[in-house]
Amino acid sequence: MTLRLHAVSGGYGRGAVVDGVDLDVSRGEIVSVLGPSGSGKSTLLRMIAGLHPLTSGGISFDGRDITAVPTHRRGVGLVPQDGALFPRRTVAGNVAYGLPGVSARRAASHPEVRRLLDLVQLSDLADRLPHQLSGGQRQRVAVARALAARPGVVLLDEPFNALDAALRAEVRTGVCALLREVGVAALLITHDRAEAFLAADRVAVFRDGSIAQIGSPGEVYRHPVSAEVACLTGDVVDVPPVLRGGAPDGVVRPSQISLDPKGGVRAVVTAVRDAGERQIVSVRMAGGEVLDIDCSAFSLPPEAGSEVGLRLD
């Protein structure tokens, strides 16, 4: 049922880059791994794929210990950052690479290759070479190739980085739907906070080689276990005690503060910036503290110099 990591540790020479990671991922589930550069995310993925040794701990899948199983027999598919397609193989030839005994020449007519190309909606492009594809199409070929060996686990290492924002969202939605449909246990590494929350069933926040917090997107965003996790997972604002009222000290997200037409804590608007998808209203409170409030792009913002009320949700 599940990919299971138990106290997985390892690194390069002295010191652990991955340090005691426990993680379960079920079939049909996508867990995103979000963390700063150099925190060990790719190393963890390479360990699961069997491309980097563990110094301690173990990895199992469906109850079978795969810690010492060679990469090609683990049932793990890898989708690298840039797709890493073979440039001289056609789309079908790339997909066939994951299928033992299927030659690149015969790939386009092989039923399994055709099934996979159907899945990623690239059947019409089976004979093209990678350089004749868009970035999004290349990534879909990489996903089809990773799925070819019918893996139980798919690992995606920042697979959408090369795509522009609109295409990125479209390809991500399609790929994630496909992973759920196929029913693999998927781990998605990303630097992109919004992507980590949108794509996954659970978000694992990675810090210095271990998981600082794991939970549903809502849990992690609304109830981060530390200020550090809060900063890694979204914007935070420093709110003066007067606005906090009796609320305990904790992390406040910008979207928790709103303008209160009927009351609230008084403040003076110092500036209004129209940032397109939102408007930022800067205010100064009685104690001199300055805050930026996010307002809807479609609301009528207060004028600079006017007095407003603030509320913490």
Ligand SMILES: Nc1ncnc2c1ncn2[C@@H]1O[C@H](COP(=O)(O)OP(=O)(O)OP(=O)(O)O)[C@@H](O)[C@H]1O
């Ligand atoms: N082949 C290697 N030899 C020695 N050190 C390495 C090697 N690969 C990675 N490291 C180091 O291990 C640490 C973790 O690297 P890793 O690539 O796993 O981080 P990451 O979280 O994936 O980073 P990024 O988000 O930038 O890709 C870094 O300090 C890196 O310098």
